[in-house]
Amino acid sequence: MNSGSKWEVVIGLETHAQLQTKSKIFSGSSIEFGAAPNAQASAVDIALPGVLPVLNREAVVCAIKFGLAVGANIAPRSVFARKNYFYPDLPKGYQISQFEIPVVSGGSLSTPVGAGDTVSQLTVHLTRAHLEEDAGKSLHEDFHGKTGIDLNRAGTPLLEIVTEPDMRSSAEAVAYAKALHALVQWIGICDGNMQEGSFRCDANVSVRPLGQAELGTRREIKNLNSFRFMQQAIDYEVAWQINEIEEGRMITQATVLFDPASGETRAMRSKEDAHDYRYFPDPDLLPLDISPEWIGEIGKSMPELPQQMQTRFSGQYGLSLYDAAALTSSRDIAIYFAETLSHAGAGQAKLCANWIMGELAARLSREGIELSTAPVQPAALASILKRIADQTISNKIAKDVFDALWRGDGKDADEVIDARGLRQISDSGAIDALVDEVIGANSKLVEEFRGGKEKAFNALVGQAMKVTKGKANPVQVTELLRKKLAN
Ligand code: ADP
Numbered sequence: 283m284n285s286g287s288k289w290e291v292v293i294g295l296e297t298h299a300q301l302q303t304k305s306k307i308f309s310g311s312s313i314e315f316g317a318a319p320n321a322q323a324s325a326v327d328i329a330l331p332g333v334l335p336v337l338n339r340e341a342v343v344c345a346i347k348f349g350l351a352v353g354a355n356i357a358p359r360s361v362f363a364r365k366n367y368f369y370p371d372l373p374k375g376y377q378i379s380q381f382e383i384p385v386v387s388g389g390s391l392s393t394p395v396g397a398g399d400t401v402s403q404l405t406v407h408l409t410r411a412h413l414e415e416d417a418g419k420s421l422h423e424d425f426h427g428k429t430g431i432d433l434n435r436a437g438t439p440l441l442e443i444v445t446e447p448d449m450r451s452s453a454e455a456v457a458y459a460k461a462l463h464a465l466v467q468w469i470g471i472c473d474g475n476m477q478e479g480s481f482r483c484d485a486n487v488s489v490r491p492l493g494q495a496e497l498g499t500r501r502e503i504k505n506l507n508s509f510r511f512m513q514q515a516i517d518y519e520v521a522w523q524i525n526e527i528e529e530g531r532m533i534t535q536a537t538v539l540f541d542p543a544s545g546e547t548r549a550m551r552s553k554e555d556a557h558d559y560r561y562f563p564d565p566d567l568l569p570l571d572i573s574p575e576w577i578g579e580i581g582k583s584m585p586e587l588p589q590q591m592q593t594r595f596s597g598q599y600g601l602s603l604y605d606a607a608a609l610t611s612s613r614d615i616a617i618y619f620a621e622t623l624s625h626a627g628a629g630q631a632k633l634c635a636n637w638i639m640g641e642l643a644a645r646l647s648r649e650g651i652e653l654s655t656a657p658v659q660p661a662a663l664a665s666i667l668k669r670i671a672d673q674t675i676s677n678k679i680a681k682d683v684f685d686a687l688w689r690g691d692g693k694d695a696d697e698v699i700d701a702r703g704l705r706q707i708s709d710s711g712a713i714d715a716l717v718d719e720v721i722g723a724n725s726k727l728v729e730e731f732r733g734g735k736e737k738a739f740n741a742l743v744g745q746a747m748k749v750t751k752g753k754a755n756p757v758q759v760t761e762l763l764r765k766k767l768a769n
């Protein structure tokens with residue numbers, strides 16, 4: 283959105299996070315992805331008459347962990363409800379969800395948004411998070427004019443996480459979604475696999491004239507399964523809504539789909555054909571009772587959270603909000619950072635952050651590998667950082683050392699440095715001779731410098747580095763050169 287716009291964008295997100303349990307939320311079937319159609323559909327999942335649902339305790343544990351992680355209220359007693367609608371992949375004719383009393387309500391999630399000088403902290407308030415079962419899947423492609431039904435996914439445990447309409451741009455929506463995506467993986471309740479549908483978002487989007495308190499009419503973009511699509515879909519939708527209003531038409535509440543091929547959103551159904559779900563408490567399930575003791579026990583098992591870690595990193599190591607957030611964007615990165623520092627020493631925090639987000643991150647993305655399988659692990663990176671810090675090598679040579687370790691040439695920095703003679707020249711006798719040599723060979727530059735040209739001095743330092751192939755200690759060279767030229 284351009285800042286000159288007279289429209290304000292309002293976004294609320296609903297996210298379905300598939301919970302990392304072994305079995306389904308109300309049956310013992312596996313939820314593992316990729317099985318042959320209907321191989322993981324039990325009598326409960328296909329809704330044979332007479333079967334009864336039994337709540338999976340582990341799904342409740344996941345919901346409690348989430349509630350604790352976002353500082354929400356965890357209901358001492360919540361209720362499962364039937365959401366009634368007809369669809370071929372919903373054999374019971376209703377989905378078991380939570381309606382009036384969800385297990386989790388309130389709480390918030392904060393994350394930096396923007397980059398560089400424009401980083402600010404975004405806080406999104408959560409309305410609720412409730413437990414529900416997923417539906418099955420209709421397969422239209424392989425059945426020539428018929429529809430196949432795969433009930434493997436039916437009964438998969440989901441946590442639906444609903445925000446207040448707190449976001450004001452597609453960038454904010456994506457920042458929140460990424461933070462949520464990182465958090466659910468961090469606390470181990472969702473694998474975050476967006477291709478497999480383990481984490482999918484619906485974006486509710488409206489616009490209103492700047493300064494107007496009342497919300498505009500929203501349209502809901504369904505099933506966004508990548509952050510890039512989320513950004514594109516919201517941007518398209520916002521421009522479309524503004525154009526509609528500016529041309530004198532009204533927005534009608536609707537559910538829309540995003541088509542990645544055209545980059546457009548298209549109405550699927552309007553409010554007039556919205557379902558009346560006839561929610562009512564499911565008589566087959568007892569209310570869900572959660573004791574303070576149970577919450578306390580789960581609380582004790584929780585890891586340090588990304589936000590707490592960000593605060594600690596910036597306090598303890600003096601890192602910027604941006605650095606701290608990048609280092610806690612996944613638990614793998616945070617652990618890698620902490621482990622590298624434990625070898626290199628806390629004094630190297632900023633250097634370490636720069637290397638992880640610079641050289642290492644670039645390498646990982648270029649070669650498409652995960653941090654856990656990176657050829658340079660924390661101890662090896664720390665061995666490089668230590669040699670930069672004690673001036674055995676320059677930052678520039680360090681990149682060559684990193685490259686060598688990445689390719690498996692050597693087990694740590696010292697081995698590479700010794701094998702290739704990369705050690706920085708810091709011996710004062712050698713530096714002395716080097717400086718004399720440079721002064722002798724560059725009389726024109728020396729003259730220019732004495733005539734007041736500071737640039738010539740840098741050129742002389744450059745010559746010293748060139749002669750030694752970057753190995754001379756630049757601090758020593760600079761000092762000695764100044765001293766000698768001052769005479
Ligand atoms: P429903 O029950 O139809 O799903 P909710 O009131 O639960 O509707 O809202 C669903 C989502 O839409 C929430 O994330 C909420 O913040 C968001 N939302 C509600 N009204 C608006 C609006 N006018 N503009 C943008 N988002 C909205």
Ligand code: MG
Nearest residue numbers: 296442444484
């Ligand atoms: Mg909703």
